[in-house]
Amino acid sequence: ETGVTQTPRHLVMGMTNKKSLKCEQHLGHNAMYWYKQSAKKPLELMFVYSLEERVENNSVPSRFSPECPNSSHLFLHLHTLQPEDSALYLCASSQGPGTGKETQYFGPGTRLLVL
């Protein structure tokens, strides 16, 4: 499946580093999402963008900063992370909230380890 791609696939960073995760969707969708998946925890929705506008921000710490320059690209900028931020970060896209076509298509994820 190449509809939604994410880079890098793996990332190890120190707590003082700054890094960015990238997501790109080739499905012509209008909405993009960032999820955090930790072991033995449910999928946590972090951010939702619809038509490049942030429509949802679920109390995510400011050390995570999303950016959506257009409907095909989504970034997650990371700075001064904590070890508990280590997780699988999944990007997804859909036709868009409220369209009746909220089926989400996920990228392969970035596995992040914060040391």
Next chain:
Amino acid sequence: GQQVMQIPQYQHVQEGEDFTTYCNSSTTLSNIQWYKQRPGGHPVFLIQLVKSGEVKKQKRLTFQFGEAKKNSSLHITATQTTDVGTYFCAGLAGNNRKLIWGLGTSLAVNP
């Protein structure tokens, strides 16, 4: 707040046995979706149920949506090792049509 409970959290079966996972919502849902995540992989969409009492089948998988549109189930007949993974339900709820995820059921199949 709106919640979707999913049980069981884990299930270990012998190959050939049946398996069922259940989702229960605290509120009426517009639709419910099911996803499968293989170990080391990402969630992949399986199916969407929209109508009250709807039943859909995909080969050995049977999906049901309750009459009240608050619960759903996924039943796998005669499990195979390829069925291993975590099965998530996600319900669409509220006027804001927010997708609410269940915790997932992890299925292990002994060959």
